[in-house]
Amino acid sequence: xxxxxxxxxxxxxxxxxxxxxxxxxxxxxxxxxxxxxxxxxxxxxxxxxxxxxxxxxxxxxxxxxxxxxxxxxxxxxxxxxxxxxxxxxxxxxxxxxxxxxxxxxxxxxxxxxxxxxxxxxxxxxxxxxxxxxxxxxxxxxxxxxxxxxxxxxxxxxxxxxxxxxxxxxxxxxxxxxxxxxxxxxxxxx
Amino acid sequence: xxxxxxxxxxxxxxxxxxxxxxxxxxxxxxxxxxxxxxxxxxxxxxxxxxxxxxxxxxxxxxxxxxxxxxxxxxxxxxxxxxxxxxxxxxxxxxxxxxxxxxxxxxxxxxxxxxxxxxxxxxxxxxxxxxxxxxxxxxxxxxxxxxxxxxxxxxxxxxxxxxxxxxxxxxxxxxxxxxxxxxxxxxxxx
Numbered sequence: 001x002x003x004x005x006x007x008x009x010x011x012x013x014x015x016x017x018x019x020x021x022x023x024x025x026x027x028x029x030x031x032x033x034x035x036x037x038x039x040x041x042x043x044x045x046x047x048x049x050x051x052x053x054x055x056x057x058x059x060x061x062x063x064x065x066x067x068x069x070x071x072x073x074x075x076x077x078x079x080x081x082x083x084x085x086x087x088x089x090x091x092x093x094x095x096x097x098x099x100x101x102x103x104x105x106x107x108x109x110x111x112x113x114x115x116x117x118x119x120x121x122x123x124x125x126x127x128x129x130x131x132x133x134x135x136x137x138x139x140x141x142x143x144x145x146x147x148x149x150x151x152x153x154x155x156x157x158x159x160x161x162x163x164x165x166x167x168x169x170x171x172x173x174x175x176x177x178x179x180x181x182x183x184x185x186x187x188x189x
Numbered sequence: 190x191x192x193x194x195x196x197x198x199x200x201x202x203x204x205x206x207x208x209x210x211x212x213x214x215x216x217x218x219x220x221x222x223x224x225x226x227x228x229x230x231x232x233x234x235x236x237x238x239x240x241x242x243x244x245x246x247x248x249x250x251x252x253x254x255x256x257x258x259x260x261x262x263x264x265x266x267x268x269x270x271x272x273x274x275x276x277x278x279x280x281x282x283x284x285x286x287x288x289x290x291x292x293x294x295x296x297x298x299x300x301x302x303x304x305x306x307x308x309x310x311x312x313x314x315x316x317x318x319x320x321x322x323x324x325x326x327x328x329x330x331x332x333x334x335x336x337x338x339x340x341x342x343x344x345x346x347x348x349x350x351x352x353x354x355x356x357x358x359x360x361x362x363x364x365x366x367x368x369x370x371x372x373x374x375x376x377x378x
Contacts, residue, residue, distance in 0.1 A: 040229050086271075
Protein backbone atom coordinates (compact mmCIF):
# COMPACT_ATOMS: atom_id res chain seq x y z
CA UNK A 1 0.00 0.00 0.00
CA UNK A 2 1.35 3.40 -0.97
CA UNK A 3 0.15 6.60 0.65
CA UNK A 4 0.40 10.02 -0.87
CA UNK A 5 1.62 13.26 0.69
CA UNK A 6 0.72 16.38 -1.28
CA UNK A 7 3.23 19.22 -1.08
CA UNK A 8 2.41 22.81 -2.00
CA UNK A 9 5.51 23.51 -4.06
CA UNK A 10 6.55 24.18 -7.61
CA UNK A 11 10.16 23.15 -6.97
CA UNK A 12 10.76 19.77 -8.61
CA UNK A 13 14.23 19.34 -6.99
CA UNK A 14 12.66 19.70 -3.59
CA UNK A 15 9.91 17.28 -4.48
CA UNK A 16 12.37 14.66 -5.76
CA UNK A 17 14.38 14.82 -2.53
CA UNK A 18 11.26 14.46 -0.39
CA UNK A 19 9.91 11.68 -2.58
CA UNK A 20 13.14 9.65 -2.30
CA UNK A 21 12.82 9.60 1.50
CA UNK A 22 9.06 9.04 1.64
CA UNK A 23 9.29 6.05 -0.69
CA UNK A 24 11.42 4.44 2.01
CA UNK A 25 8.39 4.38 4.30
CA UNK A 26 5.78 3.49 1.71
CA UNK A 27 4.63 6.97 0.71
CA UNK A 28 5.04 9.28 -2.25
CA UNK A 29 5.48 13.05 -2.44
CA UNK A 30 3.51 14.83 -5.14
CA UNK A 31 2.90 18.46 -6.04
CA UNK A 32 -0.44 19.70 -4.70
CA UNK A 33 -0.95 22.37 -7.34
CA UNK A 34 -2.45 24.81 -4.84
CA UNK A 35 -1.48 28.44 -4.23
CA UNK A 36 0.84 28.97 -1.26
CA UNK A 37 0.79 31.82 1.22
CA UNK A 38 4.34 32.89 2.09
CA UNK A 39 4.82 35.10 5.13
CA UNK A 40 7.81 37.24 5.96
CA UNK A 41 9.06 35.93 9.29
CA UNK A 42 12.40 35.21 10.92
CA UNK A 43 11.46 31.58 11.60
CA UNK A 44 10.89 28.89 8.99
CA UNK A 45 8.38 27.23 11.33
CA UNK A 46 6.09 30.25 11.29
CA UNK A 47 6.25 30.49 7.49
CA UNK A 48 5.63 26.77 6.91
CA UNK A 49 2.81 26.45 9.45
CA UNK A 50 0.89 29.44 8.06
CA UNK A 51 1.36 28.17 4.49
CA UNK A 52 0.22 24.62 5.29
CA UNK A 53 -2.76 25.72 7.39
CA UNK A 54 -4.09 28.10 4.74
CA UNK A 55 -3.46 25.64 1.90
CA UNK A 56 -5.35 22.93 3.80
CA UNK A 57 -8.23 25.31 4.50
CA UNK A 58 -8.42 26.27 0.82
CA UNK A 59 -7.94 22.79 -0.69
CA UNK A 60 -10.04 20.86 1.80
CA UNK A 61 -7.53 18.02 1.90
CA UNK A 62 -4.28 17.49 3.82
CA UNK A 63 -1.40 19.58 2.45
CA UNK A 64 2.28 19.64 3.41
CA UNK A 65 4.69 22.54 2.96
CA UNK A 66 8.47 22.34 3.15
CA UNK A 67 10.39 25.53 3.79
CA UNK A 68 14.18 25.61 3.97
CA UNK A 69 16.95 28.11 4.39
CA UNK A 70 20.70 28.53 4.66
CA UNK A 71 21.79 30.28 7.86
CA UNK A 72 25.36 31.61 7.76
CA UNK A 73 26.86 32.20 11.22
CA UNK A 74 29.13 35.12 10.26
CA UNK A 75 26.23 36.87 8.50
CA UNK A 76 23.82 36.79 11.47
CA UNK A 77 21.83 34.00 9.87
CA UNK A 78 21.52 35.65 6.43
CA UNK A 79 20.03 34.66 3.99
CA UNK A 80 17.85 32.50 6.30
CA UNK A 81 14.14 32.50 5.40
CA UNK A 82 14.87 34.56 2.27
CA UNK A 83 17.40 32.15 0.77
CA UNK A 84 15.53 31.62 -2.46
CA UNK A 85 15.07 35.37 -3.09
CA UNK A 86 18.74 36.00 -2.31
CA UNK A 87 19.79 33.17 -4.60
CA UNK A 88 17.67 34.66 -7.41
CA UNK A 89 19.14 38.17 -7.02
CA UNK A 90 22.71 37.73 -5.73
CA UNK A 91 23.39 34.12 -6.69
CA UNK A 92 26.26 32.06 -5.31
CA UNK A 93 28.77 34.81 -6.15
CA UNK A 94 27.05 37.37 -3.92
CA UNK A 95 27.15 35.03 -0.94
CA UNK A 96 30.84 34.25 -1.52
CA UNK A 97 31.61 37.96 -1.78
CA UNK A 98 29.95 38.63 1.58
CA UNK A 99 32.24 35.98 3.11
CA UNK A 100 35.51 37.18 1.52
CA UNK A 101 38.16 37.25 4.22
CA UNK A 102 35.79 35.79 6.83
CA UNK A 103 37.57 33.50 9.30
CA UNK A 104 34.34 31.75 10.18
CA UNK A 105 32.58 30.06 7.25
CA UNK A 106 30.26 27.88 9.34
CA UNK A 107 26.66 27.60 8.22
CA UNK A 108 23.55 25.53 8.71
CA UNK A 109 20.86 24.36 6.34
CA UNK A 110 17.47 24.06 8.01
CA UNK A 111 14.27 22.47 6.78
CA UNK A 112 10.79 22.56 8.22
CA UNK A 113 7.90 20.44 6.98
CA UNK A 114 4.45 21.50 8.17
CA UNK A 115 1.68 19.00 7.45
CA UNK A 116 -1.87 20.28 7.90
CA UNK A 117 -4.93 18.06 8.04
CA UNK A 118 -7.79 17.04 10.34
CA UNK A 119 -5.07 16.39 12.96
CA UNK A 120 -4.09 20.10 13.02
CA UNK A 121 -0.60 21.10 11.87
CA UNK A 122 2.30 18.74 12.57
CA UNK A 123 5.82 20.16 12.28
CA UNK A 124 8.95 18.18 11.41
CA UNK A 125 12.42 19.72 11.33
CA UNK A 126 15.86 18.83 10.09
CA UNK A 127 19.20 20.62 10.12
CA UNK A 128 22.74 20.02 8.96
CA UNK A 129 25.84 21.93 10.00
CA UNK A 130 28.61 22.58 7.52
CA UNK A 131 30.86 25.18 5.92
CA UNK A 132 30.66 27.45 2.90
CA UNK A 133 33.21 26.44 0.25
CA UNK A 134 35.60 29.03 -1.23
CA UNK A 135 34.33 28.30 -4.76
CA UNK A 136 31.24 26.56 -6.17
CA UNK A 137 31.78 22.89 -7.02
CA UNK A 138 29.53 20.29 -8.62
CA UNK A 139 26.41 20.36 -10.75
CA UNK A 140 23.85 18.41 -8.72
CA UNK A 141 21.20 19.71 -6.36
CA UNK A 142 19.99 23.31 -6.57
CA UNK A 143 20.35 26.75 -4.98
CA UNK A 144 23.38 27.00 -2.68
CA UNK A 145 24.20 23.27 -2.88
CA UNK A 146 27.44 23.97 -4.87
CA UNK A 147 28.97 25.85 -1.91
CA UNK A 148 27.68 23.84 1.06
CA UNK A 149 29.97 21.17 2.51
CA UNK A 150 28.24 19.16 5.26
CA UNK A 151 30.25 18.28 8.37
CA UNK A 152 32.24 15.07 7.95
CA UNK A 153 32.54 15.54 4.17
CA UNK A 154 34.91 17.23 1.74
CA UNK A 155 32.42 17.39 -1.13
CA UNK A 156 29.65 19.94 -1.60
CA UNK A 157 26.01 18.87 -1.82
CA UNK A 158 26.20 19.52 -5.58
CA UNK A 159 29.00 16.96 -5.94
CA UNK A 160 26.84 14.20 -4.49
CA UNK A 161 24.13 12.00 -5.93
CA UNK A 162 20.64 12.56 -4.53
CA UNK A 163 21.08 9.43 -2.39
CA UNK A 164 24.35 10.73 -0.94
CA UNK A 165 22.95 14.19 -0.31
CA UNK A 166 19.94 12.68 1.45
CA UNK A 167 22.25 10.94 3.93
CA UNK A 168 23.18 14.36 5.30
CA UNK A 169 20.56 16.78 4.22
CA UNK A 170 18.29 18.91 6.40
CA UNK A 171 15.37 18.22 4.04
CA UNK A 172 15.84 14.44 4.19
CA UNK A 173 16.09 14.61 7.99
CA UNK A 174 12.78 16.46 8.21
CA UNK A 175 11.23 14.00 5.75
CA UNK A 176 12.41 11.05 7.89
CA UNK A 177 10.65 12.65 10.87
CA UNK A 178 7.52 12.88 8.77
CA UNK A 179 7.94 9.19 7.84
CA UNK A 180 8.17 8.23 11.49
CA UNK A 181 4.90 10.03 12.23
CA UNK A 182 3.14 8.57 9.18
CA UNK A 183 4.14 5.08 10.28
CA UNK A 184 2.94 5.65 13.83
CA UNK A 185 -0.34 7.08 12.55
CA UNK A 186 -0.84 4.05 10.32
CA UNK A 187 -0.17 1.63 13.16
CA UNK A 188 -2.37 3.44 15.66
CA UNK A 189 -5.40 1.42 16.78
CA UNK B 190 -10.23 70.06 11.57
CA UNK B 191 -7.60 67.35 11.87
CA UNK B 192 -8.16 63.86 10.57
CA UNK B 193 -6.26 60.81 11.67
CA UNK B 194 -4.66 58.07 9.57
CA UNK B 195 -3.74 54.94 11.51
CA UNK B 196 -0.65 53.09 10.27
CA UNK B 197 0.12 49.50 11.19
CA UNK B 198 3.79 50.00 12.01
CA UNK B 199 6.16 49.90 14.94
CA UNK B 200 8.76 52.04 13.18
CA UNK B 201 8.75 55.52 14.71
CA UNK B 202 11.09 56.98 12.05
CA UNK B 203 8.66 55.94 9.36
CA UNK B 204 5.73 57.35 11.31
CA UNK B 205 7.48 60.70 11.84
CA UNK B 206 8.18 61.04 8.11
CA UNK B 207 4.58 60.21 7.20
CA UNK B 208 3.23 62.51 9.88
CA UNK B 209 5.30 65.48 8.65
CA UNK B 210 3.71 65.18 5.21
CA UNK B 211 0.16 64.46 6.40
CA UNK B 212 0.18 67.50 8.70
CA UNK B 213 0.58 69.56 5.56
CA UNK B 214 -2.89 68.48 4.46
CA UNK B 215 -4.58 68.60 7.83
CA UNK B 216 -4.08 64.99 8.93
CA UNK B 217 -1.93 63.15 11.42
CA UNK B 218 -0.24 59.73 11.19
CA UNK B 219 -0.46 57.55 14.28
CA UNK B 220 0.51 53.97 15.11
CA UNK B 221 -2.47 51.62 14.91
CA UNK B 222 -1.14 49.09 17.39
CA UNK B 223 -2.51 46.16 15.40
CA UNK B 224 -0.66 43.02 14.26
CA UNK B 225 0.51 43.13 10.66
CA UNK B 226 0.57 40.29 8.15
CA UNK B 227 3.74 40.41 6.06
CA UNK B 228 3.85 38.32 2.91
CA UNK B 229 6.91 37.25 0.97
CA UNK B 230 6.41 38.70 -2.48
CA UNK B 231 8.53 40.39 -5.12
CA UNK B 232 6.28 43.46 -5.20
CA UNK B 233 5.80 45.98 -2.39
CA UNK B 234 2.24 46.57 -3.63
CA UNK B 235 1.24 42.97 -3.00
CA UNK B 236 2.77 43.01 0.49
CA UNK B 237 1.19 46.34 1.49
CA UNK B 238 -2.26 45.56 0.09
CA UNK B 239 -2.49 42.19 1.87
CA UNK B 240 -1.27 43.73 5.13
CA UNK B 241 -3.71 46.65 5.01
CA UNK B 242 -6.68 44.50 3.98
CA UNK B 243 -6.16 41.96 6.77
CA UNK B 244 -5.44 44.66 9.38
CA UNK B 245 -8.65 46.48 8.42
CA UNK B 246 -10.63 43.23 8.59
CA UNK B 247 -9.22 42.47 12.05
CA UNK B 248 -9.41 45.99 13.52
CA UNK B 249 -12.77 46.97 12.03
CA UNK B 250 -11.53 50.47 11.25
CA UNK B 251 -9.50 51.95 8.38
CA UNK B 252 -5.82 51.02 8.54
CA UNK B 253 -2.90 52.13 6.38
CA UNK B 254 0.33 50.24 5.78
CA UNK B 255 3.51 51.68 4.33
CA UNK B 256 6.04 49.27 2.86
CA UNK B 257 9.33 50.45 1.40
CA UNK B 258 12.44 48.98 -0.12
CA UNK B 259 15.78 49.83 -1.69
CA UNK B 260 16.22 48.34 -5.17
CA UNK B 261 19.83 48.30 -6.38
CA UNK B 262 20.15 48.05 -10.18
CA UNK B 263 23.45 46.11 -10.24
CA UNK B 264 22.07 43.59 -7.71
CA UNK B 265 18.91 42.69 -9.67
CA UNK B 266 16.79 44.74 -7.30
CA UNK B 267 18.25 43.30 -4.08
CA UNK B 268 17.44 43.88 -1.21
CA UNK B 269 14.02 45.05 -2.49
CA UNK B 270 11.07 43.86 -0.38
CA UNK B 271 13.47 42.36 2.19
CA UNK B 272 15.41 45.57 2.86
CA UNK B 273 14.70 45.63 6.56
CA UNK B 274 15.77 41.98 7.07
CA UNK B 275 18.93 42.56 5.05
CA UNK B 276 19.70 45.73 7.01
CA UNK B 277 19.30 43.78 10.28
CA UNK B 278 21.61 40.95 9.19
CA UNK B 279 24.17 42.46 6.78
CA UNK B 280 23.90 46.14 7.68
CA UNK B 281 25.25 48.95 5.52
CA UNK B 282 28.66 47.24 5.26
CA UNK B 283 27.25 44.13 3.61
CA UNK B 284 25.53 46.19 0.93
CA UNK B 285 28.72 48.18 0.24
CA UNK B 286 30.70 44.97 -0.02
CA UNK B 287 28.30 43.59 -2.62
CA UNK B 288 28.92 46.75 -4.68
CA UNK B 289 32.72 46.81 -4.39
CA UNK B 290 34.15 47.45 -7.83
CA UNK B 291 30.70 47.89 -9.36
CA UNK B 292 30.64 50.49 -12.14
CA UNK B 293 26.92 51.01 -11.74
CA UNK B 294 25.82 52.21 -8.30
CA UNK B 295 22.34 53.36 -9.32
CA UNK B 296 19.47 52.48 -7.01
CA UNK B 297 15.90 53.37 -6.28
CA UNK B 298 13.97 53.72 -3.05
CA UNK B 299 10.31 52.77 -3.44
CA UNK B 300 7.41 53.27 -1.07
CA UNK B 301 3.87 51.94 -1.24
CA UNK B 302 1.07 53.05 1.05
CA UNK B 303 -2.02 50.83 1.05
CA UNK B 304 -5.03 52.30 2.84
CA UNK B 305 -7.88 49.88 3.55
CA UNK B 306 -11.36 50.95 4.62
CA UNK B 307 -15.00 50.82 3.53
CA UNK B 308 -13.73 52.18 0.18
CA UNK B 309 -11.66 49.04 -0.47
CA UNK B 310 -7.88 49.33 -0.65
CA UNK B 311 -6.34 52.46 -2.14
CA UNK B 312 -2.68 52.32 -3.18
CA UNK B 313 -0.28 55.27 -3.31
CA UNK B 314 3.29 54.98 -4.53
CA UNK B 315 6.46 57.04 -4.50
CA UNK B 316 9.96 56.46 -5.78
CA UNK B 317 13.26 58.26 -5.87
CA UNK B 318 16.26 57.44 -8.02
CA UNK B 319 19.76 57.91 -6.70
CA UNK B 320 23.15 56.29 -6.15
CA UNK B 321 24.78 54.26 -3.39
CA UNK B 322 27.59 56.22 -1.72
CA UNK B 323 31.06 54.68 -1.33
CA UNK B 324 30.92 55.14 2.45
CA UNK B 325 28.12 55.82 4.93
CA UNK B 326 27.67 59.52 5.80
CA UNK B 327 25.38 61.29 8.24
CA UNK B 328 23.41 60.31 11.30
CA UNK B 329 19.82 61.17 10.40
CA UNK B 330 17.10 58.91 9.03
CA UNK B 331 17.31 55.14 9.41
CA UNK B 332 18.21 51.95 7.54
CA UNK B 333 20.16 52.57 4.36
CA UNK B 334 19.72 56.37 4.49
CA UNK B 335 23.48 56.90 5.20
CA UNK B 336 24.42 55.48 1.78
CA UNK B 337 21.59 56.78 -0.43
CA UNK B 338 22.23 59.98 -2.40
CA UNK B 339 19.10 61.13 -4.25
CA UNK B 340 19.48 62.45 -7.80
CA UNK B 341 20.31 66.14 -7.88
CA UNK B 342 22.04 66.03 -4.46
CA UNK B 343 25.54 65.39 -3.12
CA UNK B 344 24.36 64.55 0.41
CA UNK B 345 22.95 61.25 1.63
CA UNK B 346 19.47 61.06 3.17
CA UNK B 347 21.15 60.72 6.57
CA UNK B 348 22.91 64.09 6.13
CA UNK B 349 19.58 65.86 5.70
CA UNK B 350 16.97 67.13 8.13
CA UNK B 351 13.62 65.34 7.97
CA UNK B 352 12.22 68.32 6.03
CA UNK B 353 15.03 68.12 3.46
CA UNK B 354 14.72 64.36 3.11
CA UNK B 355 10.98 64.69 2.60
CA UNK B 356 11.56 66.95 -0.40
CA UNK B 357 13.06 63.96 -2.22
CA UNK B 358 11.92 60.86 -0.47
CA UNK B 359 9.89 57.98 -1.87
CA UNK B 360 7.90 57.78 1.37
CA UNK B 361 7.01 61.49 1.34
CA UNK B 362 5.98 61.20 -2.33
CA UNK B 363 3.61 58.35 -1.51
CA UNK B 364 2.28 60.29 1.48
CA UNK B 365 1.61 63.34 -0.73
CA UNK B 366 -0.44 61.08 -3.04
CA UNK B 367 -2.39 59.94 0.01
CA UNK B 368 -2.92 63.60 0.98
CA UNK B 369 -4.30 64.37 -2.45
CA UNK B 370 -6.82 61.55 -2.16
CA UNK B 371 -7.81 62.50 1.40
CA UNK B 372 -8.45 66.08 0.27
CA UNK B 373 -10.54 64.92 -2.69
CA UNK B 374 -12.51 62.55 -0.46
CA UNK B 375 -13.19 65.38 2.00
CA UNK B 376 -14.37 67.69 -0.74
CA UNK B 377 -16.57 65.13 -2.44
CA UNK B 378 -20.28 65.98 -2.28
